[in-house]
Amino acid sequence: MPDTTAVFAPGDLVRTYGHDPVHHTRLPRYARGKLGVVVEPEGFAPLADVRSQGRDDAPVEMIYAVRFSARELWGEGDHEVVLDLSQSYLEAADVR
């Protein structure tokens, strides 16, 4: 039974996980361990990391659009990048 509530709300500060899994993941390498701001919850989907391993027990999770500054991602630049990220890629962050 999927959790039917979103843990994060628009404007929440989040940090992506920083590890490098051996399996498929949809957190791009360039955005690992970075601070971002939730744009909006997008809807539920099975976690691709588990489903791609051929398992049928993938948790159904909220996917969030999360906005990152270029400076946070690359150390330079003035643009922003928005990524779609599953809930288990994210943890609440308090410090900017």
Place this chain on the structure above:
Amino acid sequence: MSGDHDDAVISRQVRRLETLLEEKGIVGGDTVDEVIDGFLSGASPLNGAKVVARAWTDPGFKARLLADGSAAVAELGFSSGGVQPQRLRVAENTESVHNVVVCTLCSCYPLRLLGPSPGWYKSEAYRSRVVREPLAVLAEFGVELGEAVSVRVWDSSAETRYMVLPRRPAGTEALTEPELVSLVTRNGLIGTAVV
């Protein structure tokens, strides 16, 4: 991983799978072609252009499009299609923000609204560079943005597809909706051109 696709390898695997399905009598010889043709015949940048022209001329539709892209394009008869539900998010270009779309992990793309994706969209160079140096990439496409315009790059994954709503060109107040449709280009819908 999906970032490591090699077109030749994938093509061989797909052909082999198709042959096996035919040999075992699971799929008829022409069925795959019929399904692909049927899907692609409904996939064209003209669809995205119609969505944009409607948004330029109908403020109510534009508001619905930006709030819930999937539902709004369905009003014009465009469903998302595909093998799994896909959400459409429309990003509006304004005086101060220019949007551009990419998929760094693979090549996610709103096919139904933009037609088959251009080769460069799937290239390693575009995918790796546009998130890092979008101004340089946009300049190579001939897009020069003013100092006051900030760039927002939308990096898609499987569940959501992105389309850019370009700014309506100045001096087009007298044009009809069909005339506006003809102004909208595929690259304008990706964000690698202004309209």
